[in-house]
Amino acid sequence: MPYVNIKITKEGNVTREQKKALIEGVTKLIGDVLHKNTKSLVVTIDEVDTDNWGIGGVPVTEIRRAAKEKAAKESESEKGGNVS
Amino acid sequence: MPYVNIKITKEGNVTREQKKALIEGVTKLIGDVLHKNTKSLVVTIDEVDTDNWGIGGVPVTEIRRAAKEKAAKESESEKGGNVS
Amino acid sequence: MPYVNIKITKEGNVTREQKKALIEGVTKLIGDVLHKNTKSLVVTIDEVDTDNWGIGGVPVTEIRRAAKEKAAKESESEKGGNVS
Amino acid sequence: MPYVNIKITKEGNVTREQKKALIEGVTKLIGDVLHKNTKSLVVTIDEVDTDNWGIGGVPVTEIRRAAKEKAAKESESEKGGNVS
Amino acid sequence: MPYVNIKITKEGNVTREQKKALIEGVTKLIGDVLHKNTKSLVVTIDEVDTDNWGIGGVPVTEIRRAAKEKAAKESESEKGGNVS
Amino acid sequence: MPYVNIKITKEGNVTREQKKALIEGVTKLIGDVLHKNTKSLVVTIDEVDTDNWGIGGVPVTEIRRAAKEKAAKESESEKGGNVS
Numbered sequence: 001m002p003y004v005n006i007k008i009t010k011e012g013n014v015t016r017e018q019k020k021a022l023i024e025g026v027t028k029l030i031g032d033v034l035h036k037n038t039k040s041l042v043v044t045i046d047e048v049d050t051d052n053w054g055i056g057g058v059p060v061t062e063i064r065r066a067a068k069e070k071a072a073k074e075s076e077s078e079k080g081g082n083v084s
Numbered sequence: 085m086p087y088v089n090i091k092i093t094k095e096g097n098v099t100r101e102q103k104k105a106l107i108e109g110v111t112k113l114i115g116d117v118l119h120k121n122t123k124s125l126v127v128t129i130d131e132v133d134t135d136n137w138g139i140g141g142v143p144v145t146e147i148r149r150a151a152k153e154k155a156a157k158e159s160e161s162e163k164g165g166n167v168s
Numbered sequence: 169m170p171y172v173n174i175k176i177t178k179e180g181n182v183t184r185e186q187k188k189a190l191i192e193g194v195t196k197l198i199g200d201v202l203h204k205n206t207k208s209l210v211v212t213i214d215e216v217d218t219d220n221w222g223i224g225g226v227p228v229t230e231i232r233r234a235a236k237e238k239a240a241k242e243s244e245s246e247k248g249g250n251v252s
Numbered sequence: 253m254p255y256v257n258i259k260i261t262k263e264g265n266v267t268r269e270q271k272k273a274l275i276e277g278v279t280k281l282i283g284d285v286l287h288k289n290t291k292s293l294v295v296t297i298d299e300v301d302t303d304n305w306g307i308g309g310v311p312v313t314e315i316r317r318a319a320k321e322k323a324a325k326e327s328e329s330e331k332g333g334n335v336s
Numbered sequence: 337m338p339y340v341n342i343k344i345t346k347e348g349n350v351t352r353e354q355k356k357a358l359i360e361g362v363t364k365l366i367g368d369v370l371h372k373n374t375k376s377l378v379v380t381i382d383e384v385d386t387d388n389w390g391i392g393g394v395p396v397t398e399i400r401r402a403a404k405e406k407a408a409k410e411s412e413s414e415k416g417g418n419v420s
Numbered sequence: 421m422p423y424v425n426i427k428i429t430k431e432g433n434v435t436r437e438q439k440k441a442l443i444e445g446v447t448k449l450i451g452d453v454l455h456k457n458t459k460s461l462v463v464t465i466d467e468v469d470t471d472n473w474g475i476g477g478v479p480v481t482e483i484r485r486a487a488k489e490k491a492a493k494e495s496e497s498e499k500g501g502n503v504s
Contacts, residue, residue, distance in 0.1 A: 001307065003171060003210055003259040006282070007380060014286065016135050016145070021285045023138030026256075029277040033270050034260065038140060040208045040307060042171055044091060045136040051352050052381040054359030055253065055292060056374060061352070085223065087175040087423060087462055090198070098202065100387050100397070105201045107390030113193040117186050118176065122392060124223060124460045126423055128343060129388040139169065139208060175464060184303050184313070191306030206308060212259060213304040219436050220465040222443030224458060229436070255339060255378055268471050268481070275474030290476055292376045294339055296427060297472040337475065339427040344454065354453050361449040366426070369441045370434065376475060391421065391460060 002030050003042045009060055010047035019045055086114050087126045093144055094131035103129055170198050171210045177228055178215035187213055254282050255294045261312055262299035271297055338366050339378045345396055346383035355381055422450050423462045429480055430467035439465055 004026050008014065023043045031038040050060040088110050092098065107127045115122040134144040172194050176182065191211045199206040218228040256278050260266065275295045283290040302312040340362050344350065359379045367374040386396040424446050428434065443463045451458040470480040 001210075001261060001305070001312065003212065005257045007255040008282075008286065008288075009253060016143075018285050019135050020138075020143050020146075022282065023143055024141045025281040025285065026278055027138065027141035029281060030258070030260075030274065033273045033277065034266065036260075040210075041140060042169075042208070042210060043138040044132050044171065046130075046132075046382075047136070048380050048382075051355050052383070053253070054356075054363065054379040056377060057360045057363035059352075059356050059359055060253070062356075085177060085221070085228070085462075087464070089173045091171040092198075092202065092204075093169060100395075102201050103387050104390075104395050104398075106198065107395055108393045109197040109201065110194055111390065111393035113197060114174070114176075114190065117189045117193065118182065120176075124462075125392060126421075126460075126462060127390040128384050128423065130382075130384075131388070137169070144169065184311075187303050188306075188311050188314075191311055192309045195306065195309035209308060211306040212300050214298075214300075214466075215304070216464050216466075219439050220467070222440075222447065222463040224461060225444050225447035227436075227440050227443055230440075253378075255380070268479075271471050272474075272479050272482075275479055276477045279474065279477035292378075293476060294337075294376075294378060295474040296339070296468050298466075298468075299472070337429060337473070337480065341425045342450070343423040344450075344456075345421060350454065357453045358449065361453065362446055365445040365449060366428075366442065369438050369445065370428065372428075389421070396421070 001036060001040055002034070002038075003044075004030070005044050005046065007046045007048055009050050009053050011050060011064075014047065085120060085124060086118070086122075087128075088114070089128050089130065091130045091132055093134050093137050095134060095148075098131065169204060169208060170202070170206075171212075172198070173212050173214065175214045175216055177218050177221050179218060179232075182215065253288060253292060254286070254290075255296075256282070257296050257298065259298045259300055261302050261305050263302060263316075266299065337372060337376060338370070338374075339380075340366070341380050341382065343382045343384055345386050345389050347386060347400075350383065421456060421460060422454070422458075423464075424450070425464050425466065427466045427468055429470050429473050431470060431484075434467065 006022060006026070022045065026043055027038050027041050030036065030041060050064060053060045055063065090106060090110070106129065110127055111122050111125050114120065114125060134148060137144045139147065174190060174194070190213060194211055195206050195209050198204065198209060218232060221228045223231065258274060258278070274297060278295055279290045279293050282288065282293060302316060305312045307315065342358060342362070358381065362379055363374050363377050366372065366377060386400060389396045391399065426442060426446070442465065446463055447458045447461050450456065450461060470484060473480045475483065
């Protein structure tokens with residue numbers, strides 16, 4: 001009988017198989033933990049644009065960009081390190 | 085004053101007129117049952133991809149495919165029946 | 169298959185029968201409008217404290233109090249009118 | 253990063269340990285399936301009164317009562333069977 | 337720790353900067369009012385098609401169209417007024 | 421027109437005035453950022469039991485308890501430090 005809503009960021013990499021695994025997994029989990037019939041258990045998944053999701057006041061779009069820039073710099077400085 | 089959220093699967097066949105009928109109907113229902121002013125009653129409709137909706141642990145995409153295959157087989161066997 | 173969430177203010181006057189009428193009514197409406205099987209349609213009703221609901225920036229608790237005070241004043245001035 | 257909301261009926265029998273198992277389980281599931289950092293994954297659980305939850309147009313309160321009455325009748329008729 | 341969901345109509349005019357301002361603003365507001373650590377505060381924004389949003393039983397699509405027609409008529413009658 | 425839902429943990433210390441400040445503040449913010457009429461903007465606040473809220477797979481009830489125990493130990497060791 002339960003109803004589950006899962007919100008994730010839409011980042012172009014969640015496959016149909018992964019969504020199926022989420023639906024199957026959360027349904028089994030709830031059946032196991034609550035000993036409930038899950039025949040009519042409903043799961044919905046919302047995929048939210050990274051511009052539309054914020055953590056700690058910062059849009060995920062910016063968090064992702066900062067992480068990329070940091071990784072690029074580190075990779076750059078590593079190369080620099082190899083040279084010297 | 086109430087707020088209503090309706091989630092349905094997005095299967096390409098819900099028209100603007102049907103959405104309007106849902107908005108009108110649910111607003112009238114709540115006004116009638118609760119005797120509330122519905123001037124500021126808000127209804128939102130979410131259309132959810134069939135990959136993103138599961139029932140009883142199975143994605144709706146698969147439920148729909150299974151139903152189609154079953155219908156196709158039955159139609160096939162009926163034709164077979166007509167022949168004999 | 170749809171899922172419906174109805175949020176109303178908790179003001180001590182919504183009976184079990186009214187909730188049942190909402191559940192029945194919204195289920196019938198969706199079945200009629202969308203021509204969907206409603207056997208597994210889920211409706212949940214949230215009752216929200218008037219302190220926890222705001223419209224136009226004002227808590228419903230204050231909107232209700234202001235309405236009562238206005239009604240009381242009007243009733244008072246009517247009585248005054250009857251005397252003169 | 254994901255956010256999960258689980259709605260279940262409030263039937264006086266879900267323990268703190270079961271809620272913890274739901275929170276742990278769904279967090280692990282999402283980490284495993286989506287290969288995401290779950291450090292800030294949020295899960296909230298709503299417990300909904302059986303009067304406020306309907307399936308197929310029928311309040312869960314009535315579904316539960318009907319199931320009990322059916323079970324009682326069957327138990328009764330079994331006893332009757334034993335007598336004869 | 338809080339979680340905030342903001343639903344707005346999708347009318348093609350909400351920029352990435354405005355979304356960022358909403359995320360920043362609501363996070364700061366909650367930190368200021370509740371004196372809570374907002375490091376893991378999550379905000380999600382849903383943009384809803386105007387066909388899928390109703391107020392007082394009327395789809396926003398129609399409310400917008402009626403407002404435009406009214407504005408057009410007034411502009412027309414003003415011009416008429418200028419002529420006479 | 422927007423609709424905002426704020427979920428916070430129910431920890432016995434959010435006053436009616438704080439809820440009012442959230443309702444006022446978020447309404448003003450959205451009006452300022454989106455240049456929208458906020459006359460019918462709705463805000464609802466859900467207060468969620470700490471057993472029913474998890475972060476990173478851990479119920480908030482346990483996070484709070486661990487923080488208290490840590491604070492108590494630190495206070496204890498400080499006293500010990502003062503003695504020596």
